[in-house]
Amino acid sequence: MNSEARGAANWPVIGHEWAVEFLQRALAQGRNRHAYLISGSPSLGKMRLALAFAQALNCEADLVTQRPCLACRSCLAIGRGHDPDLIVAAGEAGAPLKIDAIRDVARLLALKPYSARYRIAILDDFHLVAPQAQDALLKTLEEPPGHAILLLLAASAERALPTIRSRAQQLPLRPAPPELIKRHLIAEGCDDERADLLARLSGGRVGWALSAAADDTLLQFRAEMLDTLARVVAGRRLARLKESEKLSRRAGKDKALLRGVLEIWQTYWRDVLLQCYESPVTACNSDRRAEIRALAAGLEPPAALSAVAATGRALRTLDTNANLRLALDALFLDYPGLD
Numbered sequence: 001m002n003s004e005a006r007g008a009a010n011w012p013v014i015g016h017e018w019a020v021e022f023l024q025r026a027l028a029q030g031r032n033r034h035a036y037l038i039s040g041s042p043s044l045g046k047m048r049l050a051l052a053f054a055q056a057l058n059c060e061a062d063l064v065t066q067r068p069c070l071a072c073r074s075c076l077a078i079g080r081g082h083d084p085d086l087i088v089a090a091g092e093a094g095a096p097l098k099i100d101a102i103r104d105v106a107r108l109l110a111l112k113p114y115s116a117r118y119r120i121a122i123l124d125d126f127h128l129v130a131p132q133a134q135d136a137l138l139k140t141l142e143e144p145p146g147h148a149i150l151l152l153l154a155a156s157a158e159r160a161l162p163t164i165r166s167r168a169q170q171l172p173l174r175p176a177p178p179e180l181i182k183r184h185l186i187a188e189g190c191d192d193e194r195a196d197l198l199a200r201l202s203g204g205r206v207g208w209a210l211s212a213a214a215d216d217t218l219l220q221f222r223a224e225m226l227d228t229l230a231r232v233v234a235g236r237r238l239a240r241l242k243e244s245e246k247l248s249r250r251a252g253k254d255k256a257l258l259r260g261v262l263e264i265w266q267t268y269w270r271d272v273l274l275q276c277y278e279s280p281v282t283a284c285n286s287d288r289r290a291e292i293r294a295l296a297a298g299l300e301p302p303a304a305l306s307a308v309a310a311t312g313r314a315l316r317t318l319d320t321n322a323n324l325r326l327a328l329d330a331l332f333l334d335y336p337g338l339d
């Protein structure tokens with residue numbers, strides 16, 4: 001990563017300056033906590049921040065202000081994802097980590113580091129972990145071994161048990177400004193128009209913008225899902241239920257896929273709503289302006305508003321055990337139509 005694209009304090013992080021500064025200060029003063037709860041919506045950069053912090057914690061540079069140096073053995077090993085003192089645990093295919101996996105993490109954290117200062121465990125998607133499984137971490141949190149650092153990543157801090165929240169330093173991440181993301185994408189070689197579109201679509205999710213810049217399939221997928229939405233809006237009841245069935249089959253139990261789809265539709269409906277009010281704000285979906293105008297022309301603002309609300313409800317349903325197919329059916333029947 002070039003130096004312009006590096007975030008605050010030269011950490012390989014885009015945005016989240018306050019969190020980087022907070023962690024760096026703690027490092028410099030030798031006041032690290034043993035547990036951190038990094039929260040924020042998916043693709044916001046939680047994992048990137050956690051990995052950069054892991055590098056800073058175990059970096060071999062002499063001066064603490066130079067950590068992470070990104071060049072020493074430890075920084076490189078973490079960067080490559082092969083470090084014996086770093087445990088990254090995540091459920092498979094969007095499923096939550098099970099209690100056995102959590103116990104394994106606790107056991108591995110208790111062992112002395114192989115070669116680094118700290119043993120660090122990163123637990124991804126902690127908001128999905130069942131309370132009993134979260135409980136398996138309590139002993140580690142109550143009597144942490146001096147060398148152990150636990151980094152919990154969660155879409156929302158509220159999904160962590162209060163006993164865990166109270167023992168962890170909370171770092172709630174916010175979306176990065178689109179301008180910052182755009183500058184970064186251009187620095188990485190993206191052309192101006194594409195960088196602008198991706199930065200708008202990202203909603204401040206740096207991880208999403210970087211993935212979309214590197215991999216065209218994300219934008220292709222978005223185009224497909226916007227086409228699905230167009231068919232739903234144009235279709236009557238039966239056609240809508242067919243689209244719901246098709247998408248449910250494709251998603252299977254993959255809640256992350258459905259979350260991505262709903263987020264695409266939410267930004268789209270917001271654009272339609274803004275257009276209904278003839279707002280001067282530029283649409284997120286700036287490549288679909290003509291379509292958004294046409295749809296807004298056929299809708300009353302309350303219909304667009306209720307589509308935004310229905311999409312938000314469906315997104316919240318994903319955090320429950322509700323039947324996804326039924327939730328999609330309900331959403332598609334709630335969406336306004338063009339008569």
Ligand SMILES: [Zn+2]
Pocket residue numbers: 055058059060061067068069070071072073074075076
């Ligand atoms: Zn280093």
